[in-house]
Amino acid sequence: MSEFIYLTFDGLSRGLVYAAFALALVLIWRAARIVNFAQGAMAVSTVYVAYSVTNATGSYWLGFAAALLAGLALGVTVERVVMRFVDHSSPLNGVVVALGLVLIIQGVLGIVYGNEFLPFATPFSRDAFEVGGVAMLSRYDLFVFAAVGTVVVALTLLFTRTAIGLRMRAAAFAPDVSRLLGVSVGGMLTLGWALAAAVGSLAAILVVPTELGVHPTAMDVVFVSAFAAAVVGGLDSPIGAVVGGLIVGVLLSYVSGYIDVTVAPMAVLALLVVVLLGRPGGLFSSSKARVA
């Protein structure tokens, strides 16, 4: 029983990171109809920024802030310099350009920092508290809960309560009408990419210290899990991304705890197959009209 409780909390903590990462994917998908396959690589590069800043200043929090700022900047750059010019006549084009970015980013990181795992410390202890002899949460888990919780609440408020949020939703939903009404659709798109990239950086900086460390491909498997979370939830639904993230996190935690860590990717695949065969648009998708 105690193992079950520990695995559940561990899974929820991981799941929240996947949820944040999935949320970033959903943000861009909703705004631009692109699945940003480069998100993992972009996030890793900002973790390297945090690594450099933390090493230079000795402060985790300066590195943390630098990573988020670098995320915003990278999101703007990628959208303005590359993604804006992708021909959208086929959904494949955006995917392929993103895959190209993955290779460029991983190549550059490998040349600058080398292809070995670099250690990255956590600001809080990762030893779990014990309540009546049962290991539950660590301080770091609480930090993850707080950080991701803040971001989810902030994004929800931004989209539902502010004029900027309304414009962003309008620009994504009906670009032509929004443009006629004076909304800068391109600007909203750039803002969406910046926000998504910053959320991705946050997720990466939270998850990387709990894995082997910083590496150009450190986020590959996390990306696949987060992508699975977004697909399970339905790419269009932010709530779905959070729920999907938690499902994937808890599932992976149980599978790694009770069976073996090596089975985890197979579990993700099985979950995807089961969910998508039942609901090809994800759990939170709205039903689609019949075509013929």
Place this chain on the structure above:
Amino acid sequence: MTAIEARPETGAKALPEAKRRRRVHPVIVIAAAAVLVVVLTYVLPPFRNYQLATVGAYFCVTAGLTVLTGLNGQLSLGHGALMATGAYTLALTQNKWENLPVSFAAAVLVTTLLGAIIGLAAARLRGPYLAGLTLAVAIVVPSVTSTFDETFNSDQGLSVYLNPPPEQYPMEQWQAWLCWSAALVVVLLLALLVRGRFGRDLRAVRDDETAAKLAGINIARTQVLAFVVSAACAGVSGALFAYLAQSVSPGAFPLTLSLFLVMAIVIGGLGSLFGALWGALLLVVLPTLSQSLGEQAGSQRLEGNLALIVFGVVLVVVMLAAPGGLASIPSRISRLIRRNR
């Protein structure tokens, strides 16, 4: 308005052009290619022959992926895993029976079956959902090999027992012949397949599912068949790689391989089997080039990573500047020249 006005003009232009460039029958092209390959294997030094063999092995999988992604519009990021299936099957059967033709047949058969299973799921999915599922397939290889490590021997992988080729032929030449025979047979079959009704169905489903359905095409069956065909090609390719390396390990089939394959067919030109050849060639040439550049610069960090950057930049630039891929550049240029005359 402009679209309607423009249509008769382009239609009138397109017709004579199509007449002028009457398609040569694939059998003739393949026969010519076979002659060329044999000549090349006698001219080239051993290491180049080995690279030539590698191009042939890649050509199998890129051609199959071209049919799936280019002609049928289904994106697969999991073909690296299908290649791994072919490679591991070859290794296991070869080590058991030591009969290369039987092992090849087994590799293709097992991969085809797996392709049918994935294809059945894939036929229900579109765009990013399909990409997500196949992406999950791509990362499952190391996981399978270490979970069932008694059969697959985890990260170390298996070595493949092979009989040496006949004494009068050097190893590399023999490898090039084998790989290219397989590649040319695969491509010939694919070319014949996509010329006919099946090819028309594939393209109809890609361009407009609703219209295809109304025209009586069974969409799901067409999509599953496309997946099965391309999986079989990936199986051949994987088996060839196991044969070339004389070993298989999960490290040979990472996620980047699956991504490289997609890039190769996109850079080569989606939907054209000739483009798939360009892609296969680039998969071998670009890493070699960047490695020798890295060696000249004397930097180990540069060696492996430069290839990634070059690949990425080529991909992004081609995608933004010439979405038709390298195969479309000659026709683009000739169109430009004709327009300027």
